[in-house]
Amino acid sequence: MVWPTVRARDARALIAFLVDVLGFEEVVVYGEGDAVDHAELAWPLGGGIMLGSERPGDEERVAAPGTLSVYVACDDPDALYERAVASGAHIEAEPHDTDYGSRDIAVRDPEGNHWSFGTYRGGRHAGPSA
16 A cells, blocks of 8 residues: 655645545544644545655655645546535646546645546556466
8 A cells, every 4th residue: 555645834734625625534643733743644445645744854855845746546536626626726637538548637735736536546467476
């Protein structure tokens, strides 16, 4: 399972956006006040992300806030698009069909991260050889 990690200037606002607008589920959030030391948000179809507040020294080991670009498989990108529009989110791509059979949308979160959502689940690999 892959868990992208995200740093945020305003982690609590990013968590609210990811949960309320995009449909992630809050699992844990550690920290006090405005600071988020560690948070985990689950995606309903599996996997999720980890995130926290930007900290001194982050630039040496994690991507800067606003630099994430991720694709998330979803069942209904059109409904997600409508939720994002209703919330006033920055839409980068309206619902469209791709040449590889996916239905996709794209939005930017308040930190500037790029989120693509679509029905494509990825090609299946044969797995490790015996």
